[in-house]
Amino acid sequence: MSRWSHSDLKTLMAKASPLRSGDQLAGLAAQSAEESITARMALADQPLSRFLNEPLIAYEQDEVTRLIIDSHDMAAFAPISSLSVGGFRDWLLSDAVDGAVLAAVAPGVTPEMAAAVSKIMRNQDLILVAAKIRVATRFRSTVGLKGRLSSRLQPNHPTDDPSGILASMVDGLLLGSGDAVIGVNPASDNLQVLGGLVEMMADVIHRFEIPTQSCVLTHVTSSLALIEQGRPVDLVFQSIAGTEGANAAFGVNLNLLRDAQQAAQSLGRNPHGGQVMYFETGQGTALSSGAHHGVDQQTLEARAYGVARAFDPFLVNTVVGFIGPEYLFDGKQIIRAGLEDHFCGKLLGLPIGCDVCYTNHAEADQDDMDVLLTLLAAAGVNFIMGVPGADDIMLNYQSTSFHDTLYARRLLNLRPAPEFEAWLEAVGIADAQGLLRTPEPKHPLLQVLP
Amino acid sequence: MTDEVARLQAWRSLTQARIGLGRSGASLATRDVLGFALDHARARDAVHSPLDTEALGREVRDLGFDTVHVTSLAQDRQTYLARPDLGARLSSQAVAVLHDTERCQPDLAIVLADGLSSQALRHAAPVLGHLRQPLLDEGWRLAPVVIATQARVALADEIGAELNAAMVLVLIGERPGMSSPDSLGAYLTWNPMVGRTNAERNCVSNIRTEGLQPAAAAETLLWLIREARRGALTGLGLKDLSGLTAISPT
Numbered sequence: 130m131s132r133w134s135h136s137d138l139k140t141l142m143a144k145a146s147p148l149r150s151g152d153q154l155a156g157l158a159a160q161s162a163e164e165s166i167t168a169r170m171a172l173a174d175q176p177l178s179r180f181l182n183e184p185l186i187a188y189e190q191d192e193v194t195r196l197i198i199d200s201h202d203m204a205a206f207a208p209i210s211s212l213s214v215g216g217f218r219d220w221l222l223s224d225a226v227d228g229a230v231l232a233a234v235a236p237g238v239t240p241e242m243a244a245a246v247s248k249i250m251r252n253q254d255l256i257l258v259a260a261k262i263r264v265a266t267r268f269r270s271t272v273g274l275k276g277r278l279s280s281r282l283q284p285n286h287p288t289d290d291p292s293g294i295l296a297s298m299v300d301g302l303l304l305g306s307g308d309a310v311i312g313v314n315p316a317s318d319n320l321q322v323l324g325g326l327v328e329m330m331a332d333v334i335h336r337f338e339i340p341t342q343s344c345v346l347t348h349v350t351s352s353l354a355l356i357e358q359g360r361p362v363d364l365v366f367q368s369i370a371g372t373e374g375a376n377a378a379f380g381v382n383l384n385l386l387r388d389a390q391q392a393a394q395s396l397g398r399n400p401h402g403g404q405v406m407y408f409e410t411g412q413g414t415a416l417s418s419g420a421h422h423g424v425d426q427q428t429l430e431a432r433a434y435g436v437a438r439a440f441d442p443f444l445v446n447t448v449v450g451f452i453g454p455e456y457l458f459d460g461k462q463i464i465r466a467g468l469e470d471h472f473c474g475k476l477l478g479l480p481i482g483c484d485v486c487y488t489n490h491a492e493a494d495q496d497d498m499d500v501l502l503t504l505l506a507a508a509g510v511n512f513i514m515g516v517p518g519a520d521d522i523m524l525n526y527q528s529t530s531f532h533d534t535l536y537a538r539r540l541l542n543l544r545p546a547p548e549f550e551a552w553l554e555a556v557g558i559a560d561a562q563g564l565l566r567t568p569e570p571k572h573p574l575l576q577v578l579p
Numbered sequence: 580m581t582d583e584v585a586r587l588q589a590w591r592s593l594t595q596a597r598i599g600l601g602r603s604g605a606s607l608a609t610r611d612v613l614g615f616a617l618d619h620a621r622a623r624d625a626v627h628s629p630l631d632t633e634a635l636g637r638e639v640r641d642l643g644f645d646t647v648h649v650t651s652l653a654q655d656r657q658t659y660l661a662r663p664d665l666g667a668r669l670s671s672q673a674v675a676v677l678h679d680t681e682r683c684q685p686d687l688a689i690v691l692a693d694g695l696s697s698q699a700l701r702h703a704a705p706v707l708g709h710l711r712q713p714l715l716d717e718g719w720r721l722a723p724v725v726i727a728t729q730a731r732v733a734l735a736d737e738i739g740a741e742l743n744a745a746m747v748l749v750l751i752g753e754r755p756g757m758s759s760p761d762s763l764g765a766y767l768t769w770n771p772m773v774g775r776t777n778a779e780r781n782c783v784s785n786i787r788t789e790g791l792q793p794a795a796a797a798e799t800l801l802w803l804i805r806e807a808r809r810g811a812l813t814g815l816g817l818k819d820l821s822g823l824t825a826i827s828p829t
Contacts, residue, residue: 154663
C-alpha cells in the first residue's frame with residue numbers, strides 16, 4: 130500500500146471511485162483497474178475520524194464544508210468513531226445494526242464518510258444497507274414508509290399549456306401515480322405562467338381532495354416571488370450541489386435556501402409541520418460548473434445531501450442519468466450511481482427518491498432502467514418519477530412511467546402512500562385490493578378536461 | 580364513433596405526451612412498448628449515424644458556396660460523447676486546412692456541425708439557401724462554409740478565430756428527443772475565440788419540419804446577424820434587444 134501512504138484523502142477517494150466518465154473528464158479517475166482497487170484497499174484502512182480532521186475542500190473556502198463540519202454530532206458519531214472505512218462497511222452490514230441504530234448514528238456520519246464507505250461496497254451492499262433504513266416524511270401524504278413506493282407525477286409540457294399539463298395529471302392519477310408530489314418542470318420562468326400552474330394544481334388537489342402536494346420546479350427566487358404574491362405554494366424546489374461554487378452557479382446559497390424554507394413554512398400549508406422543501410441533485414453538476422475542487426463527482430453528490438439535510442426536506446431526488454454520457458457513460462455507470470446516491474442519501478437520513486433516467490446520447494435503454502428501478506424498489510427507495518409513457522416531451526429524456534410504478538409495486542408487493550391508497554379506493558380508481566379499475570368515461574377526474 | 584372513444588381522443592389531443600396508454604396487467608401493452616422502442620431506436624440512430632459530408636458538401640456548393648471539411652480532436656463517436664472538451668477543439672490537420680483557406684477577413688463564417696444528430700443537417704442547406712442572397716446583396720464577405728464532424732458548438736469559436744472572422748454562425752444537430760430526432764440548432768457568436776461561453780451566444784433552436792421552418796429560422800438569424808454587427812456583440816445583450824427566449828446550454 131506504499132503507493133498510497135502519502136496520498137491526500139481527496140486523491141484516494143477519487144482513485145477509489147468505481148469508474149465513471151465524469152471523473153475521467155475531470156482527470157481524476159484511476160489510470161488502471163488495479164490502481165482503482167489498490168486505492169479502495171487503502172481507503173478501507175483509513176480511520177473515519179480522518180474525515181473530521183482533513184476536509185476535502187477547505188473550511189475557509191467553502192460554506193458547504195463549514196455546514197458539514199459545524200453541524201457534525203460527535204455524540205452520534207461515538208459508536209463508529211474508532212472504525213476504519215472498511216470496518217464501517219462490516220458494521221453497516223452486521224446483523225446487530227438495524228434501522229434504529231442507523232437513524233441514531235446518521236447525524237454523526239458526514240457526507241464524505243458515506244461516500245467513502247459506498248466506494249468499497251458492492252451493489253448488493255448498497256441495496257441491503259439502504260433497505261434497513263426508512264426515512265418517512267409527511268405533508269398531506271406520508272412518503273417513505275416500509276412496504277410503500279410513491280411516485281412524483283411529472284406532467285411536463287413543452288409550452289406549459291395548462292390543458293396539456295392537466296391531461297397528463299389526470300392520466301397519472303388514474304394510473305395511481307402522484308402520491309409523493311405532482312411536480313411540473315416549467316419551460317418558462319414567467320411569474321404569470323408559473324403562478325397559473327401553481328393555482329391550477331392546487332385547485333385540482335383541493336377539488337378532488339387528493340392527499341398529495343404540488344410543486345412547480347422553478348428557481349427558488351421565483352418561488353419566493355410566488356409566495357409573496359400569495360400563490361398557494363406547497364413545496365419549494367431547488368437544484369443543489371456539493372460545493373459553494375456549484376451552488377453559486379445555480380444562483381443559490383445557504384442563506385437564500387433558509388429564506389425560502391421560512392417563507393414556505395409561513396404559509397402553513399403542510400398540516401403536519403415544517404417539511405416544505407424539495408431538492409434535486411445529480412452527480413457531475415459541480416464539474417459542469419467548474420467548481421469541483423478536484424473532488425470526485427460521487428463524493429460531491431454526497432456533499433449535496435449534506436446541504437439538503439440542513440433543511441429537513443420533504444423530498445430529495447437524485448436525477449441520476451439526466452446529465453449525459455460525459456458524466457455517466459452507460460447503463461452500468463447509471464445503475465451504480467443510482468444505488469450509491471440512494472444509499473448515501475438514506476445513510477445521511479434523507480427522504481430520497483430517484484429519477485431513474487437516461488438521455489438518447491447515453492449508452493442506455495429501457496432495459497437498463499428496468500434493472501435500476503427494480504434494484505431501487507428492492508432497496509426501499511421513497512419515490513420514483515411518473516412520466517406519461519416514460520417520455521418527457523419537455524425535457525427530452527426518458528424516465529420511468531406510471532406503468533413502471535405499477536410494475537414495481539406489483540413485483541415487490543409495494544403500495545402507495547397510505548392516505549393516497551385510501552383515496553384511490555374512495556374515488557373508484559382502485560378496488561379494495563388495490564388493483565386498478567379501468568376508468569369509467571364518466572369518472573369525475575375526466576370531467577375537468579376542457 | 581362512440582362518446583367514449585371521442586372523449587379519449589379529445590383527451591389525448593391535449594398533449595403530445597404519451598397519455599391514455601392501455602395496460603396489460605400492470606404493464607404497457609405490446610403496441611406501446613414496441614412503439615417506444617422504435618422512437619428510441621430512431622433517436623439512437625440519429626446520434627450514431629455519421630454525417631455524409633460528401634453529400635452535404637455537394638448540396639452546399641450547389642447553392643454557390645465554397646466548402647471545406649474539418650474534424651475535431653474527438654477521433655470517434657465514443658470519444659466524442661464522453662469528452663465534450665475534445666469535440667470543442669480542432670484537430671491539427673483541421674488547423675492546417677483552415678490556414679490554407681484564402682484570407683479575406685470575412686464578416687461571417689458559417690459552420691455546419693454534426694453535433695448530436697447528423698440527421699438534423701438535412702435542414703442546413705435550406706437555411707443557408709435563405710441566408711445567402713440577402714447577405715450577398717448587403718455586401719457581406721463570407722468565408723467558405725466549414726463542414727465539421729465530431730463537433731460541439733464551441734468548435735465554431737476556434738474555426739471562426741482561425742478564419743479571422745468577425746462572427747461565426749454554427750448550425751448543429753441538437754440532442755435528439757424521442758419525437759424529434761432531426762432538430763437543428765443555430766448559434767451565433769460575435770468575435771469568436773477559444774473560451775467563449777454560451778452566455779456570449781444567441782441561439783435559434785428546434786429547426787425541423789414539425790418545428791421552426793428553415794425560412795423562418797433564416798429570417799430570425801438574419802435579424803440577429805445584422806444586429807450583432809451593428810452592436811458588435813452577441814449573447815445576453817443582444818437577447819435583451821430582441822425579446823428572444825433564453826439560450827439553453829448544451
